[in-house]
Amino acid sequence: MTEPHTKKRTCNETRVVQTHRILPSDLNNHETLFGGKLMSFIDNTASISVSRFSRSNAIVTASMDELHFIHPIKSGHSVCVETYITGAGKTSIEVFAKVLGEDLVTGERYIGATSFLTFVVLDRKKNPDFSLPKIAPESTEEKMICEGYQERRQKRLKDKEGNKELVNALSLLPPWISSTKN
Known part of the structure; x- marks a missing residue:
């Protein structure tokens, strides 16, 4: 079997x-x-x-970014x-997620939601030489979405730092115990 880092995978090869x-x-x-x-x-x-x-x-799932609910699904x-x-x-x-709704009686289809998720592969802990393949977009949609990856990645890294500050400021007291200390 070819090692992951020696190969490119198309978006279509990863499509579910x-x-x-x-x-x-x-x-x-x-x-x-x-x-x-x-x-x-x-997520599944x-x-x-x-x-x-x-x-x-x-x-493991690391984050679900900007889940946009666009159209209700009935x-x-x-x-x-x-x-x-x-x-x-x-x-x-x-990972990009596109959610399509369909009225099964009329056949009308619509975009119900979109989202980006980030997952982390834990294999690197066991195998320091582990690496991921490159992604190769093919369709117009795939190219447009993949083109924004680096910008979204930088935003996530910045948001991650901000979230660390938030978490450090949070109380560990159970919600039913009130604290007047800051």
Whole structure:
């Protein structure tokens, strides 16, 4: 088998599509797909893209960036979550998620949501020589999305530093114990 770092993978080689019928048990109080359920669908689908790209199951979700809910997905519609890799560093991998809704009666399709996720491959801890392949976009959509990878990566790194400051300022006291100390 070819080592991951000696090969490029196309976005299509990492593409995963999961389709689900939206049932009453999937709905929120607005009679649309519950956002947490959609996030679970996205994370699950993206994790398969990451394993296909890295050829590893030693992966963890690091972040879900800018999940945009664009159009509500209703009961009786289908939701199709499509993911593919759009960039990679030494151990981190960016995944794009496109969510399509479909009214199964009329056939109308619409963009329900978009998101970028970042996963980290843990294989480097066991194997310091581990490296990830490069991604090779082919379609117009893939090229446009992959083109923004470095800019999104830099923003994530900056946000990560800001989040460290936030976490350091948070109290570890249980919420039911009030503290007047700063």
